[in-house]
Amino acid sequence: MIGPVLRKELVDHLRDRRSIFSSLLMPLLGPLTMLAMFGLIASWVREDRPLIVPVAGGQNAPSLIAFLQRHGAIVETAPADYEAQVRDGKLDLAIGVPEDYGKEFEAGRSAPVQLIEDSSRNKSRPQVVRARRLLELYSRRTSALRMIARGVSPTLVAPLELTDVDLATPEKTAANVLSMIPLFLLMAVFVGGLHLAIDCTAGERERGSLEALLVNPVSRGSLVAGKWLAVAAATVVAVLVALAGFWLALGRIPLQDLGIKFHLGREEMAGILLACAPLALFAAALQMTLAFFARTFKEAQTYLSMLMLVPLLPATFLSLQPIKSQLWMMLVPVLGQTLLMTDVLRGEPAPLLWFALAAGAALVFSGALVAWAARLLKSEKIVFGRGAGG
Amino acid sequence: MIEVQSLHKRFGEVVAVDEVSFTAADGVVTGLLGPNGAGKTTTLRMLSTLIEPDRGAALVDGLVVAQHPMEARRRIGVLPDARGLYPRLTAREHVRYAGELHGIPGRLLRPRIDELIELLDMRSIADRRADGFSHGERVKVALARALVHEPRNVLLDEPTNGLDVMSTRAVRALVRRLREQGRCVLFSSHVMQEVSALCDRIVIIARGRVLAQGTPEEIRAGAGKENLEEAFVSVIGSDQGLVG
Numbered sequence: 001m002i003g004p005v006l007r008k009e010l011v012d013h014l015r016d017r018r019s020i021f022s023s024l025l026m027p028l029l030g031p032l033t034m035l036a037m038f039g040l041i042a043s044w045v046r047e048d049r050p051l052i053v054p055v056a057g058g059q060n061a062p063s064l065i066a067f068l069q070r071h072g073a074i075v076e077t078a079p080a081d082y083e084a085q086v087r088d089g090k091l092d093l094a095i096g097v098p099e100d101y102g103k104e105f106e107a108g109r110s111a112p113v114q115l116i117e118d119s120s121r122n123k124s125r126p127q128v129v130r131a132r133r134l135l136e137l138y139s140r141r142t143s144a145l146r147m148i149a150r151g152v153s154p155t156l157v158a159p160l161e162l163t164d165v166d167l168a169t170p171e172k173t174a175a176n177v178l179s180m181i182p183l184f185l186l187m188a189v190f191v192g193g194l195h196l197a198i199d200c201t202a203g204e205r206e207r208g209s210l211e212a213l214l215v216n217p218v219s220r221g222s223l224v225a226g227k228w229l230a231v232a233a234a235t236v237v238a239v240l241v242a243l244a245g246f247w248l249a250l251g252r253i254p255l256q257d258l259g260i261k262f263h264l265g266r267e268e269m270a271g272i273l274l275a276c277a278p279l280a281l282f283a284a285a286l287q288m289t290l291a292f293f294a295r296t297f298k299e300a301q302t303y304l305s306m307l308m309l310v311p312l313l314p315a316t317f318l319s320l321q322p323i324k325s326q327l328w329m330m331l332v333p334v335l336g337q338t339l340l341m342t343d344v345l346r347g348e349p350a351p352l353l354w355f356a357l358a359a360g361a362a363l364v365f366s367g368a369l370v371a372w373a374a375r376l377l378k379s380e381k382i383v384f385g386r387g388a389g390g
Numbered sequence: 391m392i393e394v395q396s397l398h399k400r401f402g403e404v405v406a407v408d409e410v411s412f413t414a415a416d417g418v419v420t421g422l423l424g425p426n427g428a429g430k431t432t433t434l435r436m437l438s439t440l441i442e443p444d445r446g447a448a449l450v451d452g453l454v455v456a457q458h459p460m461e462a463r464r465r466i467g468v469l470p471d472a473r474g475l476y477p478r479l480t481a482r483e484h485v486r487y488a489g490e491l492h493g494i495p496g497r498l499l500r501p502r503i504d505e506l507i508e509l510l511d512m513r514s515i516a517d518r519r520a521d522g523f524s525h526g527e528r529v530k531v532a533l534a535r536a537l538v539h540e541p542r543n544v545l546l547d548e549p550t551n552g553l554d555v556m557s558t559r560a561v562r563a564l565v566r567r568l569r570e571q572g573r574c575v576l577f578s579s580h581v582m583q584e585v586s587a588l589c590d591r592i593v594i595i596a597r598g599r600v601l602a603q604g605t606p607e608e609i610r611a612g613a614g615k616e617n618l619e620e621a622f623v624s625v626i627g628s629d630q631g632l633v634g
Contacts, residue, residue, distance in 0.1 A: 004490035008479070015478040015519075208472025212535065215438045215470070216491035217463040380441045 001218040005226025006233075009200050013234060019195035026191040027238045030184025031245030037177045038253045051130050054078035057097035061105070064097070064113070067138050073131070086116050092124035093117045093131055108146065179322070182341040183315040185242055186334065189276060189283050190308045192238025193231035197287035200227045201373075202300035210383060220377040221370075224288070228370050231284035239276045243269055263347070271344035271355075278359035278366075279337045283311075285369035292376045295385055314338050325350060330358040333365050391416050391574050392437060392543055396446035399432055406432040408598035409446070414576045414591070416542070419569050421589030422578040425626070429598040430578035431471050434545050437576075438468045450543055464492070467541035469549055473532040475520040481531045482507070482516045485538050492539040499538075506534040509567075511560060526557030533564065544568055546577035550584050562588055586618050594625050601625050 013019055056078040058065050068075050079085060082094040096114035105111040113135065117128045144154035204210045213223065250264050287304055294300035311334040318338055325343060330336040330350075336358035343350050376382045392414040399407040407429040414420035422430045435441040437448045439459040448455045455462035475484060485506060489499040507516045510530045515523065520531060529549065536544065546565070550558045565588055568575050579585050585592055586606060593603040602609050602625045606618055613621035 001491060001493070004487060008476075008483075008487050011483075012476055012478050207476070208470070208474035209476055210474070211435075211440060211470040211472060212468070212474045212488075212532065213491075214440055215463055215466070215468040216488060217460045217493075218491050219460070380435075383440060384435075 001222040002226040002229065005218075005223055006229050009196065009227055009230035010233065012199070013196045013230065016195070016199065019199065022195055023192045023234055023238050024241055027184075027188035027242035028245045030181065030187065030242055031249040033184070034177060034180070034246065035249045035252065038249075041177070042253075050074050051127060051134075052076060052092070053131055054082055054091055054094045055097065056082055056094060057099065057101070060097045060099055060101040061111075061113075064138060067141075068134055071134055071137075073134060083116055086118055089118065089121055089124070092121075092127040095131065095135075178345065179318075179342065181246060181345055182318070182338050183312065184246075185239060185272065185276060185341060186279075186311055186315050186338065187308070188238045188242035189235055189279050190287075190304075190311060192235035192280070193233075193284050194287060194304055194308075196234045197231045197284060198291045198294075198297055198300040198304065200230065201288050201291040202294045203297045205383070205385060206297050214377065214383060220374040224370050224374045224377065228281070228284050228288060228366075228373075231288060232281045235280035235284055236277055239273070239280060243272060264345075267349075268344050271349050272341050274355050275337045275340040275344070275358065278362040279333065281366045282333045282362040282369075285366040285373070289369045289373045289376070292373055292382055310334075318342060325354075327354065327357070330354050331361040333358075333362045336361065391449075391451055392420075392545075392576055393449040393452075394433065394437070394446070395449070397433060397436060397443050397448060398445040399429075399436060399441065399443050405598050407436070407443070410595065410598070410600050411446075412593045412600060412603055414543075414574050416574045417569060417572045418590045419565055419575045419577065419588050420591045420593065421585035422576060422593050422595060423582065423585045423622070424578075424580060424595035426580055428580075428596045430580075430595060431547055433595070434468070434471075434547050434576070434578060438466060438470075438545055439463055464539070465541060466543045466545055467536035467539065469529075469532050469536045469544075469546045471547040473528045475523065475528055475531055477521040478519055480517050480519055481512055481523075481527075481534070484520065484531050485534045488535040489538040494539060502538060502540075503534075506537060510534050510564065526553050529553060529557065529561065533561070537568075541573070543574045544576070546575070548579055549577055550579070550581070582619060582622055594622065596626050 051073045053068055053073045054076045055065065055068075058075065058077065065075050078091075078094045078096075082091060082096075085091045086094055094116040096116060098112050098114075101111045101113065115128070115132060115135065118124060119128075143157075147154045147157070204213065214220075247264055247269065287307065290303050290307060291300040294303055314335045315338045322342070325339040329339055336354075340350055340355060340358055394410055394412050397407050397410045398405075410429065410433055412420070422433065424430050432441060433448075436443050437450065437455060439455050439462055442456055450462045450465050453462055453465070479487070482503060485503045486499060489502065494502065507513060510533060512527075512530050512534065515527050515531075520528065523531065533546075533549070536546075549561050549565070553561065565575055565577065569590075577588070589606070591603065591605055592609055594601045594609070602612060604612065609625070610616075610618055610621045613624045615621040615624055
């Protein structure tokens with residue numbers, strides 16, 4: 001008798017536009033985030049794009065211009081309205097050299113140079129920083145030369161020699177972003193069947209259709225099992241959508257160029273599905289059982305949204321602080337699957353036995369939850385809500 | 391046939407059903423009449439295996455329902471208090487779902503559904519989703535769902551409650567038809583006119599207890615009153631919204 005229940009719940013779900021919407025769009029959140037973040041990282045990497053420096057009054061400072069060119073900047077003559085163009089974002093920056101630059105420079109005083117920028121524009125910032133560094137470098141070199149000419153060691157006025165050693169290479173950042181994939185897949189697992197899980201439990205009672213359903217000669221176990229499989233099916237579809245989304249998104253990102261050894265191919269996808277499918281059954285059982293306790297559809301929504309955060313904790317932790325997978329962890333639903341997915345994506349999949357163990361543990365827990373939910377349906381408090389009477 | 395023997399049910403401090411006993415025979419329409427909160431719905435829910443009694447027994451065709459819930463469910467058709475439809479399923483799909491859950495094979499189920507759609511005059515709504523159904527339409531769908539497996543015993547909780555004149559007539563015609571087919575019909579109502587129009591036997595229930603039962607004649611004679619309405623008032627001790 002599981003078949004008719006499963007079929008009815010799936011038909012009902014497919015006709016529920018709001019439910020379909022949330023269970024198919026939410027899983028795409030991950031791939032879209034990833035696309036956006038990689039777009040950002042790629043723009044950082046693009047620091048090798050030439051630094052174009054429009055200069056106004058370049059003829060006043062020929063040695064500065066020569067220095068800039070020697071350090072790879074392409075020096076152009078700034079247009080007359082360069083300030084307006086920087087403000088409008090047409091130019092990233094401009095350098096202005098006033099007429100008295102030469103006179104002050106010759107006299108050994110501080111010569112005025114303007115760096116025209118719009119600091120509210122994030123896009124221009126890397127270019128502005130590069131230009132500023134070049135100007136500062138020129139300033140330091142000149143002061144060193146002047147001191148040497150006067151018999152003073154330049155190190156005297158530079159008590160510290162500061163060198164930036166930035167370990168956060170774009171490659172590393174990109175790898176961190178990739179480690180969020182399991183997190184988003186877990187979210188898909190706990191969002192995919194959420195609406196259906198509530199609709200066929202708390203929703204069914206709120207509509208008053210639960211009573212009519214329970215007077216049919218079908219065991220509570222079969223009813224719950226049919227609903228459970230329907231929720232799990234919706235969840236698996238959501239995982240597939242998320243995976244397809246990641247596959248498409250990552251296909252558009254030149255990971256090799258970022259120096260990342262990462263591949264989302266057929267084997268990785270199969271590995272992830274192998275880890276996620278049993279988890280889908282577990283999540284469905286957990287969500288349904290919890291939703292039966294809720295008084296209303298709204299209350300169930302609150303419970304299940306909170307439930308969503310719990311499995312995200314290990315995933316978040318792992319994406320920040322990777323730990324080595326151990327066998328016992330496979331027995332903990334969610335944690336096991338998170339580790340399996342992480343290892344698959346790292347290109348070091350765990351042995352098949354581990355997958356089997358994780359799946360087995362998830363199935364045992366699911367079975368227990370389904371049995372519990374079936375027992376709940378025998379309780380009049382659950383069937384009629386608290387305060388049954390009449 | 392339905393028998394209820396010394397049924398007792400308490401919810402916390404509230405005694406909902408207190409030593410209720412009655413019998414509803416086949417081919418007879420039995421009315422469970424009482425004000426709101428009298429224990430009618432709880433009694434029907436114990437008969438339909440949804441609530442377990444604290445004491446006493448509910449029997450369907452001689453089977454104690456608490457001990458043989460599956461067999462009992464096969465023998466009863468229930469129109470619950472909340473009609474409970476799925477807004478995204480059509481009327482036909484509701485009836486089919488119930489038929490499938492009763493294990494009726496498709497080739498028998500299809501003509502049965504068509505028959506019920508004819509019988510309850512549901513052609514115009516058969517393939518529409520239940521979302522916008524009127525109250526009367528919802529009751530019809532719920533009735534068709536309850537009758538799809540041709541149960542020997544039919545439990546109807548306030549079937550005409552809130553219906554317009556035409557729907558009420560249709561439900562009454564259906565109840566008479568079920569009686570002619572020799573089925574046992576037990577229906578609850580808080581409206582005296584409904585019960586007196588349809589029932590061969592009446593069980594008057596208030597505050598969880600049976601106060602009188604018998605044919606309308608017997609009840610009137612027992613109370614020593616000229617008409618049924620006065621007899622009800624006298625039996626219950628007040629008119630507690632029974633009339634109207």
